[in-house]
Amino acid sequence: MAGRRGSPGTIRRFAGLIAGGLAALLAVLGIATAGTAGAAAPTAPAAPRDAVDAVDAVAAMQPGWNLGNSLDATGEDETSWGNPRITEELLDNVRAQGFNSIRIPVTWGQHQGPAPEHAIDAAYLERVQEVVGWALEDGFYVMLNVHHDSWQWIANMPADRTGVLARYEALWTQLAAAFRDASPKLMFESVNEPQFTGGSGDAENAELLHELNTSFHGIVRDSGGGNAARLLVLPTLHTSADQARLDELVTTFDALDDPNLIATVHYYGYWPFSVNVAGGTHFDETARADLTEAFDRVHTTLVARGIPVVLGEYGLLGFDRHTGTIQQGEKLKFFEFLGHYARTKNITTMLWDNGQHFQRTGFEWNDPELFGQIESSWTTRSGTASSDLVFSARSEAVTDKTLTLHTNGTTFTGLRHGDTELTPGTDYVVEGDRLTLTADLLTRLSGSREYGTNAVLSAHFSQGVPWRINLITYDPPALDAATGTTSSFAIPTDFRGDQLATMEATYDDGTNAGPHDWTSFKEFDRAFAPDYAAGATTLTPEFFAEVDDGSRVTLTFHYWSGTTATYHITRTGTTVTGTPA
Structure with missing residues (x-):
C-alpha cells in the first residue's frame, strides 16, 4: 500500500481469461509458447512437510501487523518516508499488543547493483537480517x-x-542464501501486489505472475x-480477491503441488x-456485501480446498492521508465486521500500518478506540449502533432521540454516562432494536448547550467493547463569502457544532464538476476538507484542476446532523470567488 493507490478497477470475472487462455494453460503445463522461452518449469517440493504445517502456521499467525513505510521506502534508507529507524524496542512493543505475526515489506531495487549479478548492497541486507532477527x-x-519493486x-x-526475470531470480537467489538457515517461522512472499504494464491483458498477466511464482518457488526450494x-507465500495478481484472480492462483498451486x-x-x-467518495459515507449494505463476497470467494476457492490464506494487508485507503477521512463510527463498524468475518472464514489478518496507527517511538495507538475494536474482533463480536452521533439543535427544544442498535449476536446490557449507570425507562427506553434517549436525559447532560459534544455515553453489550455515543448540540453551519x-x-465556516460528511459539486447545467466527474459527490480530503480549528472549509488545487475556467459551480455541503448548505463558487483564470446561496 504505502500511499500510492488509485481506485480499484471493476470486478472482472473468470470469463475474461478466455482470451489468450491457451497460452496461459501451456505455461502452466511448462510448455513454452512464443515469448515464453526460458520460463522455469514447476519444481516439486524438495522435502516433505517437516518443519511447520502451513494450515497450522497460518492459524497461529493470527493476528498480524505490517511494518509499513520503513524498509519498503523507495528512498535512500528506511527513514526516507518519514518513519524513524526501526528499533528492537518497537518490535517488542508490537508483540506486546497481542500480534503473533509481522510482515516486513522490503523494497530492494535501489539497493541492487547492475546486471548480471544484481548484487544486493551488503549493508542493507545485513540491516534487513537484523530486523528479521x-x-x-x-x-x-x-x-x-519483495515490495515496491513490483511497480x-x-x-x-x-x-x-x-x-526482469533475470533480476528477480538474482534477487531471490541471494535472499534464499542469506536466510537459508533461519527459523522455520520465517516465510518468504514472492512479490507484493504484482502488476504488469503494457501487456496484452489478463491472460498474459496471469502467465507472467505464474512464471514469477514458479521461478521463486524453484529457487528457494533448490x-x-x-x-x-x-x-512460501504466493499472491494473486494485484493481490485481488476477484474470482478470476483466485482461479489463476489455484492453477499455480496445483502445478507446484507443494503443501x-x-x-x-x-x-x-x-x-x-x-x-x-461518491456519497460512500456509511458502512452500509453495499459496503458490507463487498466485504462478505470477497471473503466468501477466498474461502470457497482457497481455504475450503486446504490452501491457507493470509490477508496480507487490510485497512481503508483513506488512511493514506489520515484516519479521519472516514467518520469514526462508520470506521469502527467496518473493522468490527471485518475482523469477525475473516475469523469465520479462517483468514488470518495483517493490519497495514505505515506509522499512522501504532507510534513508532511513543509505542501508543494514535486511535485507541479503533485498536480496541480491532483487538476485540480477533475473538468476539461487539455491539454497535446506527450512529455514534446524536444531534440536538440549540435553536429548538430538546426532544427524544432514537438510534438503532446492531447487537451483532450480543445482548444490550445497559447505558452509562462515565461510571454512572443510567436508568432504563427514565433515561432511555429499549424497544426491540431501538434505543431512545429521553429528552430529560439529553437536557440534563447537555448543560448550557454549548456547540459541540456536551456528553459521552457508552452502550454496553454482553461481550465485546462498548459503543460510544456523543451527545452534540449544533445549529446549521454558517458559510461566508x-x-x-x-x-x-x-x-x-462557522460549523456551530456540526461535522462535515461530504460535498457535491455541479455546474449550472446540472452536470458534475471537479474530479471524478461520474459522480456529484467529491472525494473527502482530495477535493475538499474541513478545518474545524481554523473555522474553514478548504477546496484543494486538485479540485480546481478539473473545474472549467469561467464556470460557476454549486457546492452542496452535507453534514452529519442531516443539515445541508449550498454555496456558489466562480473560477476566472486562477481567481476564485465564493458566496453563500
Missing part, C-alpha cells in the same frame, strides 16, 4: 517480501521478460537447508466507502 527473537511468525521494475516484464520446506504454500490477498474495502485562488481557497 529481532522479530524472530520476539516469537513472531515473520513474512519477508518499480517488475511491472516492466511484458516489455523485458528476460531482463537452495536447500531450511528453505527446502520453508513456508508448504500459503496464498495471500489484500482488502481495503468497498472503494467509495474506503476513500469517502470568500476570495482566493485555485491554489489556495478556503470558505470561512
Whole structure:
C-alpha cells in the first residue's frame, strides 16, 4: 500500500481469461509458447512437510501487523518516508499488543547493483537480517517480501521478460542464501501486489505472475537447508480477491503441488466507502456485501480446498492521508465486521500500518478506540449502533432521540454516562432494536448547550467493547463569502457544532464538476476538507484542476446532523470567488 493507490478497477470475472487462455494453460503445463522461452518449469517440493504445517502456521499467525513505510521506502534508507529507524524496542512493543505475526515489506531495487549479478548492497541486507532477527527473537511468525519493486521494475516484464526475470531470480537467489538457515517461522512472499504494464491483458498477466511464482518457488526450494520446506507465500495478481484472480492462483498451486504454500490477498474495502467518495459515507449494505463476497470467494476457492490464506494487508485507503477521512463510527463498524468475518472464514489478518496507527517511538495507538475494536474482533463480536452521533439543535427544544442498535449476536446490557449507570425507562427506553434517549436525559447532560459534544455515553453489550455515543448540540453551519485562488481557497465556516460528511459539486447545467466527474459527490480530503480549528472549509488545487475556467459551480455541503448548505463558487483564470446561496 504505502500511499500510492488509485481506485480499484471493476470486478472482472473468470470469463475474461478466455482470451489468450491457451497460452496461459501451456505455461502452466511448462510448455513454452512464443515469448515464453526460458520460463522455469514447476519444481516439486524438495522435502516433505517437516518443519511447520502451513494450515497450522497460518492459524497461529493470527493476528498480524505490517511494518509499513520503513524498509519498503523507495528512498535512500528506511527513514526516507518519514518513519524513524526501526528499533528492537518497537518490535517488542508490537508483540506486546497481542500480534503473533509481522510482515516486513522490503523494497530492494535501489539497493541492487547492475546486471548480471544484481548484487544486493551488503549493508542493507545485513540491516534487513537484523530486523528479521529481532522479530524472530520476539516469537513472531515473520513474512519477508519483495515490495515496491513490483511497480518499480517488475511491472516492466511484458516489455523485458528476460531482463526482469533475470533480476528477480538474482534477487531471490541471494535472499534464499542469506536466510537459508533461519527459523522455520520465517516465510518468504514472492512479490507484493504484482502488476504488469503494457501487456496484452489478463491472460498474459496471469502467465507472467505464474512464471514469477514458479521461478521463486524453484529457487528457494533448490537452495536447500531450511528453505527446502520453508513456508512460501504466493499472491494473486494485484493481490485481488476477484474470482478470476483466485482461479489463476489455484492453477499455480496445483502445478507446484507443494503443501508448504500459503496464498495471500489484500482488502481495503468497498472503494467509495474506503476513500469517502461518491456519497460512500456509511458502512452500509453495499459496503458490507463487498466485504462478505470477497471473503466468501477466498474461502470457497482457497481455504475450503486446504490452501491457507493470509490477508496480507487490510485497512481503508483513506488512511493514506489520515484516519479521519472516514467518520469514526462508520470506521469502527467496518473493522468490527471485518475482523469477525475473516475469523469465520479462517483468514488470518495483517493490519497495514505505515506509522499512522501504532507510534513508532511513543509505542501508543494514535486511535485507541479503533485498536480496541480491532483487538476485540480477533475473538468476539461487539455491539454497535446506527450512529455514534446524536444531534440536538440549540435553536429548538430538546426532544427524544432514537438510534438503532446492531447487537451483532450480543445482548444490550445497559447505558452509562462515565461510571454512572443510567436508568432504563427514565433515561432511555429499549424497544426491540431501538434505543431512545429521553429528552430529560439529553437536557440534563447537555448543560448550557454549548456547540459541540456536551456528553459521552457508552452502550454496553454482553461481550465485546462498548459503543460510544456523543451527545452534540449544533445549529446549521454558517458559510461566508470568500476570495482566493485555485491554489489556495478556503470558505470561512462557522460549523456551530456540526461535522462535515461530504460535498457535491455541479455546474449550472446540472452536470458534475471537479474530479471524478461520474459522480456529484467529491472525494473527502482530495477535493475538499474541513478545518474545524481554523473555522474553514478548504477546496484543494486538485479540485480546481478539473473545474472549467469561467464556470460557476454549486457546492452542496452535507453534514452529519442531516443539515445541508449550498454555496456558489466562480473560477476566472486562477481567481476564485465564493458566496453563500
